[in-house]
Structure formats: C-alpha cells, structure tokens
Amino acid sequence: MGPRSLRRTAALGALVLGAALTLGACGGETGGGKDTAKSGNTGAASGVKLVTPGKIKTCTSLPYPPFQFDQGGKVVGFDVDLIDLAAKKLGVTQEIVDVKFDVIKSGAALNSGTCDVAAAGMTITEERKANLDFTDPYFDEVLGLLVKKGSGVKTLDEAKAKNLKIGVQTGTTSLDLAKKKGFEPVEFDDAGKQILAYQSGQVDVVLQDLPVVNDWLKKPDIAAKFELQETIVSGNQYGFAVKKGGNPELLKTINDSLKAAIADGSWAKMHKQWIGSDPQSTPAPK
Missing domain, CATH: 3.40.190.10 (Periplasmic binding protein-like II)
Incomplete structure (x- = not known):
C-alpha cells in the first residue's frame, strides 16, 4: 500500500484519462467523465454512491447455487448476472464479498460500508424491510x-x-x-x-x-x-437490497436494469441458464 497522497494522485490521473478517452470516443457509455467527477465514483452514474470508485461491491453468502457459487475460481450465478446488468449501466465492475447471511439480512454489511448491494437469494420479508431497502422482486x-x-x-x-x-x-x-x-x-x-x-x-x-x-x-x-x-x-419473493435510506439512486438503477431485463427477455434467458427451466411466472411487486 502506498501513501494516501500517492493514491489520490493515481485516482485523479485515472479520472482525467477516463474523461479524455470518453470525449475522444463516438457514442460512449452513459455517465461519462463529468458526471463521474461530480459523484466521486469512477464510472458511476451521477448521484449513485459506491463504496469503492469504479466498483459495485456485492455482499453474498457463498455457496448458494445457482444464485451465486464458485466456478473455476470465479463467482457466477443468476444473482451475479443480474447485478452485472446494473454494473454495466453504471460503467463499473462487480466485486463479490462473501459474508454470513445474518450479517446481510440485518443490514450490518451495508451499514458498515462492506458493500453497496446485497444479492444472496434473499427473500423480501417485513422484518428485513426494517433493516434494508429492497429492489423490486426478481424471483418467486x-x-x-x-x-x-x-x-x-x-x-x-x-x-x-x-x-x-x-x-x-x-x-x-x-x-x-x-x-x-x-x-x-x-x-x-x-x-x-x-x-x-x-x-x-x-x-x-x-x-x-x-x-x-x-x-x-x-x-x-x-x-x-x-x-x-x-x-x-x-x-x-426474492429481492436485492441496499442500505436502508442510504442509496436511493443505486436502488433505482438496479430496478431499472431489472425491468429492462424482464422486458427484453434477458431475465428469462438467465433463468433458463441458471435455474435450468423456463420461468413459470414473471416476478412483479405484490
């Protein structure tokens, strides 16, 4: 680990380079260098707060196949692919953080800044809603x-x-x-x-x-x-979750990516790939 000042300098250099590349490209990704600089999160859409610049950190409890599990040294699964859609929308990459499920459902993992989102095949319940802000449901x-x-x-x-x-x-x-x-x-x-x-x-x-x-x-x-x-x-129903009252912009981004995936058939394809069957129902808020 280098001194804090060196890390700041490196981060600033990365931001400047990223902005230059974005301006030089035709039809670049959404967000862009200017919005990124304002939010302080490399690659993130304006207003979305992330724990680590350039990454969406996802807390889960491994293994939980077929939603998230290790395959050849890489964590894959239904939940992973769905959060990847939100990461792509933000122009960042997903990083998996493995913690105990109790730490996830209590809200402690999100409150401590361990991660930005919880994705653990987690059922939406009234008790958990007291500690977490859930997305729209993505699985029955x-x-x-x-x-x-x-x-x-x-x-x-x-x-x-x-x-x-x-x-x-x-x-x-x-x-x-x-x-x-x-x-x-x-x-x-x-x-x-x-x-x-x-x-x-x-x-x-x-x-x-x-x-x-x-x-x-x-x-x-x-x-x-x-x-x-x-x-x-x-x-x-299952839902993803963010910090209670702490990240409405990220919540909206994930909801938007879920709605798009259900509408364009991506969700159904992922269901077939990971769950092993065509979906019998399409999740919708009750």
Missing part, C-alpha cells in the same frame, strides 16, 4: 424438502410426526417455516455446510430453497442417496 420463492431415499417421508408434516431432525440455513425463511411447524431445527451458516451435514448423517431431512435443492441433486453422489419430495410455494 419455492422451498424444497430433501429426504433420504426409501424413508417414506413425503411432507414436512410427516417429518414432524416421525420426530425427524431437520437441517436449515441460519436466518432463512426455511428456518422460519420449520419453527412454525414445531421443529427445533439444526442451523447451518451456509448451504454448503447444510448439505455436507446431511451427507454425514447429522440431520434426517433438510429444507432449502428449491433451486438450491435441484442444484444439489445434479451431483450423482447426492442424487443416489436423497430425493426431493414436498415443494412449498411460499408466496414470498
């Missing part, structure tokens, strides 16, 4: 119950009647539903730990968002031992 939530093959368990109620031990991810709507059904769930910090615990026999069944369960079942060693039984349409 369905939960899936994964059971051992041959167990005869087909529903959550049957699992409860047999007094089975259920594994869920901490801080999720799966946890809320399991508690509502009368379980005392075993909690795991992330989806990766959850499925590993299931494979090692720490729990009898697991409840998780359906796209995650389906992604697990793509692996032969998991599909050989476990099967999807009950699917639960919760009526909830």
Whole structure:
C-alpha cells in the first residue's frame, strides 16, 4: 500500500484519462467523465454512491447455487448476472464479498460500508424491510424438502410426526417455516455446510430453497442417496437490497436494469441458464 497522497494522485490521473478517452470516443457509455467527477465514483452514474470508485461491491453468502457459487475460481450465478446488468449501466465492475447471511439480512454489511448491494437469494420479508431497502422482486420463492431415499417421508408434516431432525440455513425463511411447524431445527451458516451435514448423517431431512435443492441433486453422489419430495410455494419473493435510506439512486438503477431485463427477455434467458427451466411466472411487486 502506498501513501494516501500517492493514491489520490493515481485516482485523479485515472479520472482525467477516463474523461479524455470518453470525449475522444463516438457514442460512449452513459455517465461519462463529468458526471463521474461530480459523484466521486469512477464510472458511476451521477448521484449513485459506491463504496469503492469504479466498483459495485456485492455482499453474498457463498455457496448458494445457482444464485451465486464458485466456478473455476470465479463467482457466477443468476444473482451475479443480474447485478452485472446494473454494473454495466453504471460503467463499473462487480466485486463479490462473501459474508454470513445474518450479517446481510440485518443490514450490518451495508451499514458498515462492506458493500453497496446485497444479492444472496434473499427473500423480501417485513422484518428485513426494517433493516434494508429492497429492489423490486426478481424471483418467486419455492422451498424444497430433501429426504433420504426409501424413508417414506413425503411432507414436512410427516417429518414432524416421525420426530425427524431437520437441517436449515441460519436466518432463512426455511428456518422460519420449520419453527412454525414445531421443529427445533439444526442451523447451518451456509448451504454448503447444510448439505455436507446431511451427507454425514447429522440431520434426517433438510429444507432449502428449491433451486438450491435441484442444484444439489445434479451431483450423482447426492442424487443416489436423497430425493426431493414436498415443494412449498411460499408466496414470498426474492429481492436485492441496499442500505436502508442510504442509496436511493443505486436502488433505482438496479430496478431499472431489472425491468429492462424482464422486458427484453434477458431475465428469462438467465433463468433458463441458471435455474435450468423456463420461468413459470414473471416476478412483479405484490
């Protein structure tokens, strides 16, 4: 790390060079050098505040396939591609920051300046709205119950009647539903730990968002031992989030990019690519 003055000089030089290149190009990207200089964020549209100039930092909780997961050393997924649309609109790049989900849903990650946006397959709930400003919904939530093959368990109620031990991810709507059904769930910090615990026999069944369960079942060693039984349409929806009351311009930018993606078919193509099927519904605010 160099002295603070050197960093300022380097940043100023980058801004000047960026402005010169923009003026020299025909039909450049939106935003431009003048707006960037006013906002203090390289490449960002005027008025959009970013933690780090030239980047939109995205907090997520890895792994959570197919929404965000590591593939060959790079984090990819449905959420990643959708936030990339907003990044492109701002003329910046996306940087993934891996944190625990509880730190995301509480608003702590955004309030501390760890990131600009939270994108973690996160369900919009009234409780979370108290801590976060959510975008328009981009995905309708369905939960899936994964059971051992041959167990005869087909529903959550049957699992409860047999007094089975259920594994869920901490801080999720799966946890809320399991508690509502009368379980005392075993909690795991992330989806990766959850499925590993299931494979090692720490729990009898697991409840998780359906796209995650389906992604697990793509692996032969998991599909050989476990099967999807009950699917639960919760009526909830996923949303991205920004700091509560702290970034309305970024919120609008993400909403605009989502609306455009749904309108031009990009969202449906991403759904097919990452979720593995054509969408049965198009998310819309309720």
